[in-house]
Each structure stands twice: as C-alpha cells, then as structure tokens.
Amino acid sequence: MALLVVTAAAVALFTLLSNLFLYLVVRKWREKRRQVRICAYKERHRLGLLRYLLGEEEQLLLPASPLEREAMIELLDHFAALLKGEQVQARIRALAEEHFQGWLRRRLSSRHWSERMNALFLIEDLRMQVMVPEMERLYRSDRVTRGEEAKLLAIFAQFDYSPVVAYVLEPKYELTEFAYRVIFGHMSERLLRQVEQRFDELPPAGKCAFVDMIGIRRREERSFLLELLASDELELRVRALKAMAEIGMKLEAARLEQHLCSPYWQERLMAARLAGKCREERLLPLLYERLSDRSFVVRSEAAAAIARLPGGRAVLRTAARTASDRYARDMARQWLRGEE
Amino acid sequence: MDRSVASLLDLIHEQYERWRTGPPLDGAELARFFNAVGRTAAVIGRSDIAAEAERLIHRLNGQTERQWTAEEALMEMAPLLRCFYEAGKGASAIIPSSHCQGPKAAVLLCGNDPLFFAYVRVALQTVPWRFTTIPSLEQAAASMFRISLDCIIVSVKEGEWENPDLAVLLERAGQRPYLPIVIVSRDEGKEGRLKGYELGADDVITISAADELFVRVRRLIEKKRKIDDLVLIDELTGVYNRKYLPRVYARLRSDLERYGVPSCLALLDLDHFKQVNDRFGHLAGDAVLQKLAAFLRQHTRGVDTVVRFGGEEFVVWLAKTSKREARAVLERLRRQFAAEKVEVDGALLSCTFSAGLVECDEPDRPLDYWLRLADKALYAAKRGGGNRIEEAVREENGSSDEALRQAPTDRRRWRVAIVDDDELVRMMIADLVCKLAAEQKREADICEFDDGLSFLESPFYQSGRQSVVILDRVMPKMDGLEVLNRLRQERKPYKVMMLTSRQDERDIAHALDRGVDEYVTKPFKWLELEARLRRLLKELDA
Numbered sequence: 001m002a003l004l005v006v007t008a009a010a011v012a013l014f015t016l017l018s019n020l021f022l023y024l025v026v027r028k029w030r031e032k033r034r035q036v037r038i039c040a041y042k043e044r045h046r047l048g049l050l051r052y053l054l055g056e057e058e059q060l061l062l063p064a065s066p067l068e069r070e071a072m073i074e075l076l077d078h079f080a081a082l083l084k085g086e087q088v089q090a091r092i093r094a095l096a097e098e099h100f101q102g103w104l105r106r107r108l109s110s111r112h113w114s115e116r117m118n119a120l121f122l123i124e125d126l127r128m129q130v131m132v133p134e135m136e137r138l139y140r141s142d143r144v145t146r147g148e149e150a151k152l153l154a155i156f157a158q159f160d161y162s163p164v165v166a167y168v169l170e171p172k173y174e175l176t177e178f179a180y181r182v183i184f185g186h187m188s189e190r191l192l193r194q195v196e197q198r199f200d201e202l203p204p205a206g207k208c209a210f211v212d213m214i215g216i217r218r219r220e221e222r223s224f225l226l227e228l229l230a231s232d233e234l235e236l237r238v239r240a241l242k243a244m245a246e247i248g249m250k251l252e253a254a255r256l257e258q259h260l261c262s263p264y265w266q267e268r269l270m271a272a273r274l275a276g277k278c279r280e281e282r283l284l285p286l287l288y289e290r291l292s293d294r295s296f297v298v299r300s301e302a303a304a305a306i307a308r309l310p311g312g313r314a315v316l317r318t319a320a321r322t323a324s325d326r327y328a329r330d331m332a333r334q335w336l337r338g339e340e
Numbered sequence: 341m342d343r344s345v346a347s348l349l350d351l352i353h354e355q356y357e358r359w360r361t362g363p364p365l366d367g368a369e370l371a372r373f374f375n376a377v378g379r380t381a382a383v384i385g386r387s388d389i390a391a392e393a394e395r396l397i398h399r400l401n402g403q404t405e406r407q408w409t410a411e412e413a414l415m416e417m418a419p420l421l422r423c424f425y426e427a428g429k430g431a432s433a434i435i436p437s438s439h440c441q442g443p444k445a446a447v448l449l450c451g452n453d454p455l456f457f458a459y460v461r462v463a464l465q466t467v468p469w470r471f472t473t474i475p476s477l478e479q480a481a482a483s484m485f486r487i488s489l490d491c492i493i494v495s496v497k498e499g500e501w502e503n504p505d506l507a508v509l510l511e512r513a514g515q516r517p518y519l520p521i522v523i524v525s526r527d528e529g530k531e532g533r534l535k536g537y538e539l540g541a542d543d544v545i546t547i548s549a550a551d552e553l554f555v556r557v558r559r560l561i562e563k564k565r566k567i568d569d570l571v572l573i574d575e576l577t578g579v580y581n582r583k584y585l586p587r588v589y590a591r592l593r594s595d596l597e598r599y600g601v602p603s604c605l606a607l608l609d610l611d612h613f614k615q616v617n618d619r620f621g622h623l624a625g626d627a628v629l630q631k632l633a634a635f636l637r638q639h640t641r642g643v644d645t646v647v648r649f650g651g652e653e654f655v656v657w658l659a660k661t662s663k664r665e666a667r668a669v670l671e672r673l674r675r676q677f678a679a680e681k682v683e684v685d686g687a688l689l690s691c692t693f694s695a696g697l698v699e700c701d702e703p704d705r706p707l708d709y710w711l712r713l714a715d716k717a718l719y720a721a722k723r724g725g726g727n728r729i730e731e732a733v734r735e736e737n738g739s740s741d742e743a744l745r746q747a748p749t750d751r752r753r754w755r756v757a758i759v760d761d762d763e764l765v766r767m768m769i770a771d772l773v774c775k776l777a778a779e780q781k782r783e784a785d786i787c788e789f790d791d792g793l794s795f796l797e798s799p800f801y802q803s804g805r806q807s808v809v810i811l812d813r814v815m816p817k818m819d820g821l822e823v824l825n826r827l828r829q830e831r832k833p834y835k836v837m838m839l840t841s842r843q844d845e846r847d848i849a850h851a852l853d854r855g856v857d858e859y860v861t862k863p864f865k866w867l868e869l870e871a872r873l874r875r876l877l878k879e880l881d882a
Binding site: 046047050054075078079081082083084085088 | 762764765767768771862863864865866867
C-alpha cells in the first residue's frame with residue numbers, strides 16, 4: 001500500500017515537474033521567437049525611421065501589429081538617446097505622442113510593476129508631456145510604490161510640472177537624499193525658487209540635497225546660504241559652507257573664524273576649504289592655527305588653503321621650520337613637497 | 341680717430357660696464373652722465389657731440405621716473421654714438437641713401453665693443469640683417485658651427501692682435517666653405533691692418549672709415565652667396581649635396597648609353613630620426629647624420645656617389661651595378677649600420693635606415709623620374725615598419741610604375757571603418773558616409789566592426805591604406821583609446837574620429853593629445869557630425 005502511495009506520489013511529482021519544464025521550454029522558445037522577430041523588424045525599419053526623424057523623408061511605415069509597435073518604440077527610444085537637437089527631438093516626441101499614447105497608457109495602469117516602470121522610463125526618454133495626467137493618476141493611486149514615486153517626481157521635475165513642489169515637501173513615502181538630488185537636479189530655476197520659499201517644510205534629507213544642489217548647479221543664493229550658517233543643525237551649516245566654497249562666495253574673516261573654531265571637525269574642514277577660496281591675507285593667522293588641528297583632514301585642508309592665499313607659500317615655509325606643533329610642521333612640509 | 345675722442349669713448353664704455361654689473365639706474369643719473377659727456381666734448385672741441393648730449397638730456401626730462409637697464413641706456417645713447425663714429429672728419433652716414441637695401445643675412449658681431457655694436461645695430465636698423473652679439477671671442481669660435489652665418493664682424497682693440505682666441509676664431513671660420521670675416525679696429529696703423537689680413541680676415545676696416553662698413557660687408561655677403569651656389573658639398577656631413585645629383589646622373593647616363601650598363605639609385609632615410617632629435621637634441625641628431633654619411637662613404641666604392649638629399653635623406657648612387665647586386669650591397673650596409681653605435685654625451689645610440697631602390701636602365705628618363713620611383717619604394721619600406729630595403733615596382737609595358745598609375749583611381753574610393761559596439765550607431769554613420777560619398781560622386785568602402793580587437797585583426801587594418809576610422813571611445817574587449825594607441829604606434833595613415841558619451845573636457849584633451857583628428861560627443865548633433873565627417877573625408881584626398 002505504502003509502495004503504491006509512494007509510486008503514485010512520485011509519478012505525480014514527475015508529471016508536475018515535466019509539465020513545468022515543458023511549459024518553461026515553450027515559453028522560452030516563444031520569447032526567443034518574439035525577440036528574433038522584433039530584431040528583424042528593427043533591422044528592416046531602422047533606416048526608414050532614421051531618415052524620417054532627420055526630416056529627410058516624410059513617409060513612415062507604421063507598425064501593424066503589437067509586436068511591431070514594441071519594436072518601433074524600442075528603436076525610437078534608442079534614437080532618442082543618440083540624437084540631439086530640437087528638431088529631431090520634436091519629431092521623436094510627436095511620433096511617440098501620436099502613435100504610442102494609448103499603448104503607454106495601458107502600460108501605466110498595468111498590474112505589473114515592471115511594465116509600469118518601463119513605461120515611465122520610455123515617457124522620460126521620449127519626453128512625452130502628454131502623459132502627465134496619466135502619471136498624476138498613477139501617483140495618486142494606492143498602487144504606486146516607492147521606486148515609482150521617485151521616478152515620477154523626477155519626470156515631473158523635468159517636465160516643469162508645478163505640483164511637484166508640493167509633492168516634494170510632503171512625499172507619500174519618505175524620499176532618500178539621492179532621490180531628492182535627482183529631482184532637484186532636474187528642476188527649473190522657477191521650481192527651485194518655490195521650493196526655497198518653503199525650505200523649512202522639507203524633510204532633513206531634502207534640505208541637505210537642496211543645499212548641495214546650490215553648489216552643484218552654481219546657483220547664486222548668497223543670502224540664503226548666509227541664513228543657513230546660523231542654523232542649529234550642524235549638517236546644514238557644513239553643507240552651506242561647502243556650497244559657498246563651490247560657488248566662490250567670500251565670507252568675512254570674523255564669521256569664518258567662528259566656523260574655523262567649531263567643535264565639529266566637519267565644520268572646521270569646510271570652513272578651511274572656504275577660506276582657501278577667499279584669498280584674503282587676514283585669514284592666514286586663523287588658518288595657521290588650524291595647521292595643528294586635532295583632525296588630519298582639517299590640517300591638510302588648512303595647508304591647502306594657506307598655499308592658495310597670497311603669500312601663503314612663505315607662511316608654509318616658516319611653519320615647516322618653526323611651528324611648535326610637530327603635526328603642523330609635518331603638514332606644511334608635505335604641502336611644500338607636493339607643490340615642488 | 342682723435343686720441344681725445346677715443347678716450348672719451350673709453351670713458352663711456354667703462355661707465356656702461358659699471359651699469360651692466362649694477363642695479364638699474366634712474367633717469368637722473370643718466371642725465372648727469374650725459375651732462376658730463378657733453379661738457380667734456382665741448383672742452384675737446386666737439387660741439388656736435390655736446391649738442392647731441394644736450395638733446396638727450398632734454399629728452400630724459402620727460403621720463404624722470406623711469407628705471408633704465410644698462411642695455412636700454414646704451415640704445416638711448418645711440419644718436420650720441422653716431423656722432424662719435426660718423427661725424428669725425430666730415431664722414432658720411434653709414435648707409436648711403438641710394439643703397440638702403442641689401443640681401444638678407446645673418447651677421448655675428450663679436451668682440452668686447454658694445455658701443456660700436458650698438459651703433460651698428462641702430463644705424464643698420466633698416467637693413468634686413470639679423471645680428472647676433474657674442475662678446476667673447478672664445479665663445480664665438482665655439483658656437484660658430486651651431487649657427488648659420490653669412491658674415492662675422494670682429495672688433496679688435498689695440499694690443500689685441502696677438503690674442504690667441506682671435507687666431508682660433510679666424511682659423512675656425514676658415515674651415516667653413518666660405519665665411520667672410522671683417523675686422524673692425526681703432527688701430528690706424530698699417531701694421532695692425534697687415535696682421536689682420538695675415539690672420540685670414542677678408543677685410544680690415546678702421547673705425548674712422550665706419551661709414552664704409554655697410555657697403556664693404558654687403559659686397560662680401562653677396563660674394564659668399566655666389567660661392568655658396570657653386571659649392572656642392574654639404575656643410576654638416578661633408579658629402580655632396582643635392583645640387584651635385586644632375587652631374588652624377590649625366591655621367592651614369594652616358595655609361596648606360598655607351599656601354600648599356602645600368603646603375604642603381606637608392607634613397608635612404610634614417611628611421612625615427614625625429615625621435616632622436618626630440619629626445620637627445622639636435623646636436624645628437626647632427627652626430628647621427630655625420631655618422632651615417634661617414635659610414636656610407638667608407639663602405640662604398642670610389643665610383644659610387646653619396647649625396648645628402650636633404651634632412652635625414654641620403655642618396656647612394658651605385659655605378660655599373662644591377663638591381664640584384666645593389667640589393668645585396670644595401671642589405672649589407674643596412675645590417676652593418678644597425679650594429680654601429682653613435683656616442684652622444686656619453687650615451688650610445690644606434691640607428692637604422694630604410695631605403696628605396698631603383699635600377700636606372702632607361703637613359704631617356706629625367707632624374708626626377710628615378711627619384712620619384714625611389715621615393716615610392718622608400719615609402720613602402722617605411723610603411724613596412726622601417727629598417728628594410730624595398731625595390732621600386734615598375735610595370736613591364738613601361739608607361740609608368742604601378743603605384744603611380746593606380747594612385748589616382750584608387751583615390752576615388754573612400755575607405756571607412758566604423759568601430760562601435762552599438763549597431764544602430766554603425767548603421768547611422770554608414771548611411772551618412774554613403775550620403776556624403778554620393779554627394780561627391782564617390783564610392784565608399786565601409787567596413788563595420790563591433791569591437792576594437794576584431795578591427796585590429798581585420799585585413800582592413802592590415803592593409804594600412806589611407807582611410808578614415810570612426811572609433812567608439814568605450815567598447816567591450818578593447819577600449820577605443822587602446823585601439824588608437826596601437827594604430828598611432830604603428831603609424832597607420834588613418835584619420836581618426838572618436839565618438840564618446842563622455843563630455844569631460846580633460847577626456848577630450850587627452851584623446852586629442854593621443855592623435856585623434858576629430859572628437860564627437862553622443863548624443864549627436866546631426867549636422868555637426870555630418871560637417872566633421874565631411875571635413876575628415878576630404879582630408880583623405882589631400
């Protein structure tokens with residue numbers, strides 16, 4: 001009896017497994033055939049599409065089946081990455097908006113995360129502004145995930161879609177600093193100003209990314225940065241100093257001194273970096289003190305800053321010989337050697 | 341020259357020496373000095389000098405703040421010096437107004453007489469002569485072979501006739517094919533003049549005849565030009581120069597006509613000579629050239645001729661020699677020379693040469709014809725990697741050689757390689773090349789490769805014909821830069837366009853540094869890509 005049960009189970013398992021295997025084989029085979037047909041289509045039509053996009057030909061053979069449509073949109077996406085210039089981009093966008101809107105809309109409301117995400121990438125690459133209402137619907141839906149949210153907001157920022165400001169201040173899921181950077185990196189100056197007015201409402205990660213972006217995009221936000229220096233949060237002060245160093249904003253010696261003597265090495269480091277950009281001789285004694293800082297990076301940055309200031313090399317030479325602190329002497333020597 | 345005037349000149353010279361060794365002087369000091377000169381001149385009865393000094397002081401008043409170097413002060417007093425050298429005994433200006441021009445020339449001024457040389461430089465400003473001043477006679481003797489010169493003017497003071505450096509200088513100058521030497525002396529005596537001629541000077545001019553200097557020097561320079569035209573020896577290497585080639589050919593042609601014996605012409609070129617110059621300096625390069633010339637002379641027969649054709653190219657013309665024999669001789673020379681060492685500053689260099697060989701067996705052909713054939717063969721030898729001998733290829737029907745005949749038709753086709761892992765990019769660019777070719781009514785051979793390695797192994801790459809290579813910067817297997825390095829190392833005659841999605845300025849500079857002809861970033865601006873590609877393809881025709 002037991003043997004019978006075991007045999008039956010084995011047979012059942014075997015049947016199940018072989019069916020599964022067969023199913024997978026067939027699926028793989030169909031997928032491969034699909035890919036081959038897509039490739040063949042792409043090869044046939046790429047030249048025609050290129051000429052159409054370049055405006056050399058006005059006639060374009062449109063895709064007749066779902067498969068061909070997929071091949072066509074892949075081609076279009078690839079061309080969008082290879083060609084720049086307003087005319088070409090406009091033609092790509094017009095083509096996509098005219099023929100692929102319905103298809104993309106269906107994809108955006110798909111049950112599968114991957115299909116929705118791929119649709120978002122396509123919308124971004126082809127710059128299909130038409131799709132904004134659909135994306136808005138997706139953003140408001142309950143289905144939206146953390147990854148989609150970040151992507152959606154980045155696309156909204158690229159398309160200069162105003163509500164993105166409110167979304168960024170109060171995101172559905174907490175956004176990472178990286179996500180914020182991407183979003184702010186895409187935003188127009190107009191949107192960035194709107195965010196700046198409501199800076200205090202941003203979550204901490206957003207604040208940090210926003211201050212960083214001032215330095216990265218070389219925005220001239222001098223008074224805003226000065227206000228930040230008075231902040232209670234160390235991280236914001238540090239990033240404000242860094243941004244100031246990047247945009248080359250000068251700070252008077254008295255205020256710099258305050259940061260150069262901060263109890264936090266991060267702040268002293270950035271203050272020393274900023275001092276190097278200010279090129280004022282009055283800063284030399286302050287930086288000289290920092291040569292004997294507890295932290296190696298601060299000492300190094302201070303030496304670099306001194307070397308940049310007028311008359312700085314002479315100071316370094318003196319320090320290398322006469323400084324009472326051994327670390328300061330070492331650091332000065334290192335810099336002198338590095339420059340020779 | 342008047343004794344008192346001469347001593348005043350000495351005074352100025354002494355002052356100049358003091359200024360030269362001291363710090364820059366101010367206008368007031370210079371004015372004081374001119375004042376002193378003016379007063380002395382008035383005392384010795386030279387009112388013209390005094391008046392000129394007065395004028396100079398007046399000019400200085402405008403610029404009291406200015407600091408003067410000794411050299412500037414000297415140039416400032418040039419009008420004063422002019423009075424000294426020209427106005428005595430009613431002498432005329434140095435350049436007669438009727439002869440304001442002369443031949444271009446490089447003139448070396450040597451001797452310790454800065455005042456006279458300053459005067460000459462200023463007075464002869466309008467003449468197209470380039471002056472070099474070397475105060476020390478010894479240094480002048482040492483550097484004479486390094487600079488190309490048309491005349492030397494030596495200033496000799498009283499009592500300097502016995503200076504051994506002077507004798508060395510004149511002797512050295514005598515070793516050159518012909519280099520005129522003019523001695524300028526304050527010594528009015530006949531004895532000094534005779535001594536000058538005895539040492540080998542071509543002319544001795546006394547200061548009081550300074551106004552004749554230009555005419556006399558110009559005459560000598562013109563004479564040197566004529567002699568240069570007659571000279572058939574290359575100065576650096578001591579072998580014949582190319583002017584001698586027609587005579588050699590005339591002689592060998594008559595041999596061929598009369599006895600039917602052919603000769604062989606070989607065009608030699610040192611391999612990688614530019615690198616020797618760049619790495620070890622031009623003196624080392626000269627040493628290598630001298631070595632090769634001496635080696636060729638030593639290892640060829642008396643009836644053969646060695647000629648420096650120009651730069652690092654030599655012609656060896658072997659009389660009464662067939663192609664087979666010539667090849668054997670040249671192979672021997674090539675092997676032996678590769679084993680020779682040239683010593684430069686203690687380092688031992690060894691060099692190789694390549695040669696193109698042609699048998700001159702048709703007396704009706706002009707000299708140019710043979711040189712062109714030999715040059716083609718030499719080019720083939722270089723393309724084959726150097727250090728080898730190639731024979732010129734000629735078609736039997738005799739109209740002209742194959743290479744010469746094929747070149748124009750071959751040039752009608754553009755050869756383009758597209759190396760990129762992105763299929764779509766290859767397609768786009770191939771299409772563009774076809775379009776440009778159709779526009780110019782050309783045909784294009786386009787080869788596509790999806791990675792660097794397959795390109796380097798392809799027959800396209802190995803053929804090494806003039807082509808355009810479009811190279812992606814980032815590829816699997818072998819990076820675009822690496823491919824570029826390879827083809828530049830092997831000196832392939834390719835124009836390279838690099839495609840990249842990196843926009844970093846340093847990256848671009850780096851690639852250009854490595855020898856990229858064009859650099860295009862992705863995504864492409866289509867019209868820009870088209871324009872750049874068109875330019876590159878056109879360069880293939882050049």
